[in-house]
Amino acid sequence: MISKCANPECSAPFRYLRDGKLFRVDLDQLESALPEPGDLAKKWHRLEHFWLCGRCAATMTLVAEKGKGVVTAVPLSMELRKAS
Numbered sequence: 001m002i003s004k005c006a007n008p009e010c011s012a013p014f015r016y017l018r019d020g021k022l023f024r025v026d027l028d029q030l031e032s033a034l035p036e037p038g039d040l041a042k043k044w045h046r047l048e049h050f051w052l053c054g055r056c057a058a059t060m061t062l063v064a065e066k067g068k069g070v071v072t073a074v075p076l077s078m079e080l081r082k083a084s
Helices: 074-084
Strands: 021-032 041-052 061-064 070-075
Touching: 021 061, 041 061, 041 070, 070 074
Parallel strands: none
Antiparallel strands: 021 041, 061 070
């Protein structure tokens, strides 16, 4: 459950969807459903939700780090530089 802004430096409480930006991150994991040989592995989708308050969303975005499943808030200007 989302309780506050995903920016660790911000303590704005989550109250309304209309204020800020909501992020849904799909962290794919491959796990074997049954341990017996010949069974197919099932692909599970672990969804996590994060929220940036309006003030933080104006200058930041969230980025998932591969392999860690960690989502960090980064300034928009850094994310734009990565994309180009």
